[in-house]
Amino acid sequence: MLKVSQQHLKLSALLGLIGLLINLYPIPLFGNVQLVLGNLFFVIVAILLGPWYALLCAAISSIGLIVSWSSIHVFLFFCAEAMWLGFTRRKDIYALYADIGFWLIIGMPLFYLYATNFSELPQSHLSFITLKQGINGFICAALGSLAVTVFSGFWYLKNKVRDKKRRTFHAQLTYSFTLVLTISLLSSALVFNHQVILKQQESLNQNLHDSAVHLGQATEVFLDTHKKAISNASQWLSLSQTDISGWQERLTKLHESYSDFISMIVTDSDARIIAATPLELLGSEKVKNKSFSVKDRHYFQEAFYKQQTFVSPAFWGRGFGTDPIVAISAPIYNGSDSVQAAGIIEGSLNLTSFVDIEQKNLVYEMQSMILIDENERIIYASKSLALPVLSKFESVESGKDYKTSLQLINLYNLNNPNPEFVYTNYQLNNGWKLYIVKPFSPLLKLLETQYLTTFTVLLLSLIITVIVTRVISTRLTDPLTMIANKFGDKGHKNAAAYHIDEESPQEFLTLYQSIKKSKQELISYQLELEEKVAIRTFELEKANKKLQSLAEKDDLTGLFNRRSAESRFKTTHNLCLRSDEVMVIAILDIDNFKAINDTFGHQGGDQCLRAIAKSMKLFFKRDSDVISRYGGEEFLLILPMTNPDMVEDHLNEFRLQIKRLVINPPNEETEIMMTVSIGAIVANANYSKLLEDWFRQADLNLYQAKNQGRDKVIVTKPPAPSDFNI
Template structure:
């Protein structure tokens, strides 16, 4: 596997954008319910555009960490790291970044989220579809914003060009730009509209709940007070009327007929024995004197505490086993108002609340639950399936939902996904009234809004691409004609034929300017060709001089040391080919420092020039290499020489130098020089390294100096 090399600048950039994305994603923008708008992933897309998949993966990890802190879910790590790889690889292959993002959010992301939601969440189908649509809109939004930022911010656009080298036509670029602008505008406007619409819907539902709760609670209070007042009035009337107790049965029957919502009514004496009951038909098979209610709360409260009383819900007995609420009031006899002698009780029919519900909410998809002070259900709408007398069990849900109303669950109490929006109010007798509205229709409505937005966005994109293609074709046609005109260097080519109404002033000015520029370019090209020819000649001449300067010593005009060493291999090869001997010679002027001290540097330079001239005149073969080795030293390479004559030839040179008079340029004094010589003569195969030859020659030179100078010491190496 090829090793991945990281660029330190891009690595720092990805870490910086990752930190920014992390901080932004700590505070996602709430939209509806538990759905929030993610903005920090703009940083992820920017890094994918300018740095590629691996840097984007690092940025995605940091951005997802911010959402994990905010949501507590690991799902962002899965979806956004896959997104980073997808977008980074798409950019590497030269695809448009925004189109790649659309493909990801409509092809890959839905499958990933549905799989995740089905395995690890309890979301229903409506929630899943809504979240998938929202994710697609959110992903396209921050992708379009990121692409615009990369295009508009110059440093980012320069970096992004390094990742994508595919050339695109003007038409493609124009289509892409229009798609970005239209999509960004449509997405932002649709999100704002949907957010405003759904917020208004929440306010409307909340107001509707509150209004319905107000009317429902008033109707319930009125229902209770009306029947409680009927019991209270009956007790007072019986207390004040001087009628025989035998007549109470008929009075009780008429009262029950007047208030039919009492399932049963009874009058019990101070011992709890039932004296009379209504309807009388329910007592046909039951002796009244054997029925006793002294253990009931409604009896004790009315008789002993002398209170008008409304009970909690309970199961009736004796005659009828209905779930009832009892209302009772004390009866005073013989003008004795200190101690009641009997009580009157009515068992309220709980189905009466169904009539209240039907009258108050004929057109509303709401349900009600009425509980007593102990939390037992007095009445519940049929669709809830909650039996009376059972304990009302529910859980508050949606703690992570951005809703203005409280939410609850009745069936799946362990889930955070809400089932109902609700409103709660306590009645005057400490009963609790709950008004419930299903939450699913709200999600369906939001889903419908976002689906409409996606459909409008898709339609807008198609229209935009079509219009931008037509516009690009209209605008690029003149440029294509101009390009055809200047494809060849014919300066007399006729002006292109085009529709004057469709051509802008700028395009005409461009054509005229290009025409003038072409003519000027041709003229300058001819001048340039002449200048190039002249400069080429001068350059060749200068190169010759430069080559000469690079190979020659500036003072003596002899070859320099580098040239001699470079030519050694060629000279050795020449000798080996003919099995010839060669000599390497070092010459060093004797007492040259004294010459400089006595005659000055000009005298020293004159000495070196004289020696150089003598060497050039004495070693005249074309193969001989005469060079200044450095300072007052000279190096000779004498290929294809006669080993027996080299030493004599060198001694002739030393004698010639010894007898040569040198004139000092400063004062005209004459002086002479001597030279010490060390030479090595051998078959060319002796060594392929010139250093080895020079070392032996230098050893001989040292011996010549030690022997008194002005000597020639040469060594012939016969066997290699």
Template sequence: MKFPVINKQHLLFSIILGIVGLLINCYPIQFFANVQFVLGNTATVIAAVLMGPWYALLTAMFASTGLMINWDSPHVYLFFGLEALFLGFARRRDIYALYADAIYWLVIGVPLVYLYVTFIMDIPSSHLGFIIAKQGVNGLVYTSLASLLILAIPKLWFFKDKVKDRQRRMLSSQLTYFFTLMVTLTLLFSALIFNYYFLERQQTMLKQNINDAVSHLATSAQNYISSHKTVIANAANQLTIAADDPLQWQAILTNLHKSYPGFISMLIANPQAQIIAASPQSRLLSQNKAHSVNIKDRDYFIESFYNHRLFVSSVFQGRGFGDDYIIAMSAPFYTDEQKGTTAGVIEGSLDLNHFSHIDQHGEYTSDEYVVMVDEQNQIIYASEKLGLSSLAPFDFVVNDGVYRTSLELLNIEKPNSIVPEYIYAHQTLDNGWTVYILKEFSPLLKLAEEQMFNSFLMLLISIVCTFYISKKLSALLTVPLEAVASQFSPSSLDSNKSSSIDENSPKEVFSLYQRLVATKQQLIDHQIELEDMVAKRTEELEKANRKLKELVDRDPLTGLYNRRYAERKFTDLLDFCLRSDQNITVALLDLDLFKRINDNYGHLAGDECLRIFAQLLQKYFKRDIDIIARYGGEEFLLILPLTNDLHIEHHLNSFREALAVFDIISPEDQKSFNVTVSIGAISASAKYADELDKWIKIADDNLYQAKQHGRNKTIIHIINE
């Protein structure tokens, strides 16, 4: 398996982009609820467009770490890692990043988010649409930004070794994409800003309404308690006046209770904490029953009788004289107006169903609930739908998690959930009670979801319309240019204007066409001149090339072919001999003691010796098919095709003997000298070997033997099949 080569520059750049993305993603931009814009993923898109999928994956891992730090949710590595790979491979197929990212979230991203939220996260199904929508919106935002940055930063245009288009893009498709990108960004941010301010206004209105509701309820409860405290205080004063006549106490109590039905029951106790009078009297089975009920352990008796004060109790369950959940209000009355001796205690059990009446007939919506607790945080009253019991502590958790909102949020049923359950407002009464108004959070989230869905549905429709209009507009711009190009293409035979290029065409295009027509005529005139000049220059160049080729293939001193030419031509000669099943002779010739000639007669004499030697070779081996080459220094190579084994050795010896008696005149001192040559050769069928080196190896070995046996000898191996 072949692994791709790692581009160090791409690797470094992808890491830098990843670190930048990580830092940005550590501070995501809050929008509403759990919608956060993760602009750090812009770096991933840039890496995918410029460097392909694998470098983009590396960048995505870094950038996603910022979200992991923030959200503590490992799903970001899966979602955004797959997105990086998808965008990278789409870029290799020439798909624009914005289109590719839209496809990714529709086909892959949204199903993955749905499965993750459904099976892993503890989030209500009502939140599902909002969560899925925000992921797609996020993708459009940072992909659009990345595409815009690539267009806006010239250095990214010329990024070294970036991913190239497989096919050159058409100008119309480029213009369409640019128009779509700009309109998408404009509409996207417009929709986001509109939705942001819309939701802010909704929150402000909701906060105002819920605060007004809790203020109204608190005022009503405060007035309810204060008025009944006043009733108890006045009743105590009235009983002080009638303290010397206990027979009047029952009548006073009964009339008082009829006037103030806010009390479930009322009673009067003597100093021994025995009930003397009660209302309604139906609750007492007999006079004996009244005296048998003792309340000396009740706070309302103790506080009023011993501490001489008007007392309001916490919520508790009645005993003996009814078992309702009540709040007792009590006050002492005295034997005289100087309040010297306590004659007894009057108590009224406040009817908590009054708050139920306020809850049911108040101006609250169906998703608003009431909770009232006493100073010990015991529930006095709670709306039935909440399922909270009286006397139970009111346990809740303030939700200050990832859901961004200007409202106060809390959880009751699922205290550990990141999803808030209720919006709330509260107010504390003068007696330490606290009133809460709760409103379900999901309707607000549903409103936000519907608002965003409608906005982005309009955005999608606008993008489709923009794409169509941009395509038509780009065609309007490019069709005239294509018409101009076709007029001057080699296939165009008619030089007249086509119907698409006339006075109705854009001014710039028509002006370009006119200038090109004038330029074309000038080019035709120049072309005729150039053709004549080129013909002459071509002939001269061919002559120069032939001469140059000869210079390249020949040795400048001897005029013979050089070693490179011989090696190149050997293959052709070999094929020729193979077809006719003929022999080839390869011989190496080396001048004996050539260094002495240079030492004794000078280098000019050595050069003259080489020239004479070459001329003599050409005289003896003069067939057109023979190759005579200077192999190097004083060494020469013969390649002789179509040779006869019986005559070749004789012919080589004839040359050797002729050279030995040939007088060579030194150019410097006109002295004559002779030179001998040693020859090593091989003669064999062309089938022997198809590489020249194997032939030369044997010839060179034979040459060595000739030198070792005294020089001026010919040693040849004749190899038969």
């Protein structure tokens, strides 16, 4: 029967709660892929306490993932993993090796089956997500094992799980190398893969943008060219003196010049067709008898009544056929009447012409084009998308929970949260919109390949590590025995004379003899070493003093930094307190410093900071004055033993000096003029022994100076507290 230890139970629950908190915030990698680190705590519990406590820890820590992922599958998988690690630990199997076995044999196959049957993940995502689960498990197992190894003194627990047999040196060395190698390789691979994916996203965004611009501009040029052709043709026909019966010939010649029009017509003022091409498709009798009317068509109404060149939305043609078309129309006038239109000329664009535009301008692989009109109807879509022309364009933004800079969209399964395409769009001048889309799955395939490569390299590295570390351990132990035997001249006889236990290994006995014989030489070396250490210690002390000096100064201005100023306040305050002297704490702040940075850049701002620092050193030049850069554009002055009646004039004199200061920033023609606001407090040293109290009053005065229009000095002289106690 399992005996429950309260100590083990509390530790398991505590580590489970820590894991729960960490699992509430998984680390996003790419898309909806996240790295989970809270599981390393049940790995620690499995190694130290066995399967049942590991199960408790895993159950608690999995709650964090259930909350963040809204999926209960993690409870099943991670509890099974914890139990597996706990039972294999009792078999003296290292946790990392056991975890690799779990995910290869049980974890990844089961997760793949679960995701296939019970999740909405598309098939293209499954391999990558499954592989990521395994790699996540390896990272947690390696980190947990390393924590147990490195902090072995921390895990002092009664009745914890122990090895049944003492492990060999080469086994321990191999496992240590494997842990370090696994963590290093997987961590670097994650960072590298993350950087690669970021670059891929940037490149893909740029490629999509370039394609959208090229195709959008090419489409606009195509439409403008044919729009201009119709407009010019309307002017040409309006100025023509030829009888209407002669327009048929002119229209036929015009159509020959613009083959992208599938058909062209001319109507009279009653919207009846009086000329058409190709004539054989409509029928010459219909044209001759004026029996075909287009009065109900938008392209007639817009061109005839509004008297403008009009590009229609896409619609189904009639008369010449039932092809989807876009009509471009313009009014025609009689030569003598330029006010009232006499009819229209119209050309029906062949939408298959957009295939040529796509092929000429779409240079990147796997990208597709969708062109929609102002009514959200599809004018053209790449063949690979299989979107019917003139159908309603339906799409939905997807991947809202994905960590990516890409714009993601679904065109088919609108309710699926997993994205189908990456996209960008381009707004045409006439209100049409052009989409460039690329399948999202190739990005996952790329990441899957990278992870698979990492996984393969990891397995190969582990095999090589086992072989190499065995060789290294043999090379360490065998020469040690040989050297010990070589320097031991009495062998292992009379072990008690050397204070060595009879059961100790021969190598230790022989090595002890050798060390004893070399004792005098070691003493001599020790004295020499101590002399060298003394010299080095002296040099180190000098270097430390120099480093301490550097640590007290601000790199940019050369003034004391904040920490140094706070330290020197205590010394200065004690000096003034003993001599019952007055001291001043002043805060100086550059007015509108952000505007200086925005106008002249950070180099200009840095030049202003250095200039003020130089002026402060020259103006406040007593040895006892403490001048420091307290943070950003704020400076702190500590002025001991000061005449209280002269403080405000003294600070105003410095304020005016800064106001007159002219700074010429590099590569700029404009000079920088700046002002400062100063808030100060002057009081006897027994006002307060805390810098915070002095600083608070000076800061209030600075705030008041800023509110009164800046470029001011405000000094207060609070009464010293009568009950101050040192």
